[in-house]
Amino acid sequence: MEADADLVLAIQLIKSRLPFLVHTRHVYGHQDGQGKRKADRAAKRARDERLRNAQEWTAASDSEDSADEMVNAEKKLFNPAPMPSEEKDIGTSNTTDEVQINIECDRIASETTQAVLKGGVSPPDPVISLPYAGSKAMFHIRGRWITSKVKTEIKRARRSPAIKVYMMEKYGWDNATFESIHWPSVLSVRSNMKQTQRMQSSKLMHGWLPVMHMRQFITGINYCPGCPCTDETLTHVFQCPNPSIRAACRKALAQMKKVGKKKKIPSRIMDAICHFLQVESNGDNKFHQTTHHCTVTTAIDQQLRIGSHMLPRGFLAKAWYTAIAETGCQSPDIKMNALQRIIWDCWSNPIWKTRNEVLHGPNSRYGYALEQSLSAKLLWFQQNKEQVLARSDQFLANIDVSRIDKLNRSTKQRWIKNLEKARKAFEVENKQRRNGQAPITDWLVTLNDRIT
Numbered sequence: 001m002e003a004d005a006d007l008v009l010a011i012q013l014i015k016s017r018l019p020f021l022v023h024t025r026h027v028y029g030h031q032d033g034q035g036k037r038k039a040d041r042a043a044k045r046a047r048d049e050r051l052r053n054a055q056e057w058t059a060a061s062d063s064e065d066s067a068d069e070m071v072n073a074e075k076k077l078f079n080p081a082p083m084p085s086e087e088k089d090i091g092t093s094n095t096t097d098e099v100q101i102n103i104e105c106d107r108i109a110s111e112t113t114q115a116v117l118k119g120g121v122s123p124p125d126p127v128i129s130l131p132y133a134g135s136k137a138m139f140h141i142r143g144r145w146i147t148s149k150v151k152t153e154i155k156r157a158r159r160s161p162a163i164k165v166y167m168m169e170k171y172g173w174d175n176a177t178f179e180s181i182h183w184p185s186v187l188s189v190r191s192n193m194k195q196t197q198r199m200q201s202s203k204l205m206h207g208w209l210p211v212m213h214m215r216q217f218i219t220g221i222n223y224c225p226g227c228p229c230t231d232e233t234l235t236h237v238f239q240c241p242n243p244s245i246r247a248a249c250r251k252a253l254a255q256m257k258k259v260g261k262k263k264k265i266p267s268r269i270m271d272a273i274c275h276f277l278q279v280e281s282n283g284d285n286k287f288h289q290t291t292h293h294c295t296v297t298t299a300i301d302q303q304l305r306i307g308s309h310m311l312p313r314g315f316l317a318k319a320w321y322t323a324i325a326e327t328g329c330q331s332p333d334i335k336m337n338a339l340q341r342i343i344w345d346c347w348s349n350p351i352w353k354t355r356n357e358v359l360h361g362p363n364s365r366y367g368y369a370l371e372q373s374l375s376a377k378l379l380w381f382q383q384n385k386e387q388v389l390a391r392s393d394q395f396l397a398n399i400d401v402s403r404i405d406k407l408n409r410s411t412k413q414r415w416i417k418n419l420e421k422a423r424k425a426f427e428v429e430n431k432q433r434r435n436g437q438a439p440i441t442d443w444l445v446t447l448n449d450r451i452t
């Protein structure tokens with residue numbers, strides 16, 4: 001049931017109880033324009049979906065495949081439309097508990113809806129005490145009634161506490177620090193993003209981008225591709241002294257100021273944010289300036305408690321919102337959302353893009369380190385082939401040392417991959433021998449010897 005429908009039902013009930021007649025009229029408003037057309041299209045899509053689900057449900061009732069029934073029953077769970085009577089007795093004997101619970105919930109909901117629509121009352125139940133007279137709201141989560149977007153709300157209720165625990169543990173935040181982050185702007189901006197952009201913002205926020213600090217577990221190399229730093233973390237990416245990255249930072253700052261002006265974000269906030277990011281990217285700690293307004297100073301203090309390196313990731317303090325509102329500008333929510341988006345679009349993503357260009361560029365230190373590491377590995381195989389490879393495989397490691405540096409990267413990688421396979425096979429063979437089991441290849445060699 002949509003939130004609007006719930007309110008309409010409540011209004012209908014109030015009307016019916018009034019001692020006088022009330023005429024209702026539709027008053028055209030801004031929602032009757034483009035928004036109305038959009039809502040109508042969404043409603044049509046939802047109607048089609050319901051119809052499709054109902055057809056699938058009927059089809060599933062003829063099938064004996066419990067997995068299919070489970071999927072269809074789950075789809076049907078949130079559809080409060082009363083079920084036709086012939087569909088009510090769907091095989092209860094051979095279905096799982098979850099399916100039976102879903103069916104039973106549907107039955108109770110349908111009976112209640114029908115009873116109330118016919119002028120009766122919902123069955124007495126201590127759990128059901130509706131938010132207002134005439135409401136047909138279905139359920140509540142932690143004291144909050146849910147009347148629309150049911151699936152989203154259930155998903156959020158299930159995942160939010162786990163994510164909160166994860167973040168507090170990972171970033172060392174207490175509850176007050178976690179609550180001092182302006183989450184509404186994160187939610188609003190991300191909900192307007194495309195799926196790939198949303199994934200990118202998640203990776204950025206939680207430090208899941210493939211920086212060398214993360215990739216070292218696969219490659220064994222954690223050097224920064226752009227400077228002599230030996231541990232490239234996400235924080236380092238924004239502080240890297242590589243000339244290309246420094247130039248990208250300068251360009252990003254100029255772009256931020258330009259877009260901030262266009263979006264009419266108060267200049268004192270925009271200046272403070274730009275200054276903060278600049279100081280953070282220089283690895284400095286002079287975030288405060290004497291010229292800052294007191295609300296901005298409070299915001300900087302709160303941001304520092306969250307973590308200065310968290311601002312480029314998109315964790316903004318609530319006090320930034322207060323500082324924007326204090327300037328007396330119009331729609332501080334829209335300004336805060338714009339600020340959130342500017343940090344991702346104009347600062348973090350362009351710098352990350354530049355870092356990737358450095359990584360794959362000709363002067364990449366990572367590329368050089370990787371070449372060295374591959375050469376060293378090939379050399380190791382060449383020197384230790386008698387210990388780590390079976391006799392029949394040792395020819396694979398006959399490498400001309402003088403040629404190693406001339407080989408290209410993909411050849412070396414393919415060669416090492418084959419050598420690793422042979423080494424693992426030899427390990428398995430040795431293990432089997434220790435257990436007194438002769439590998440089948442022994443027999444093949446014997447046969448071969450006899451023939452020759």
Ligand SMILES: [Zn+2]
Pocket residue numbers: 224225226227228229236239240241242
């Ligand atoms: Zn670096």
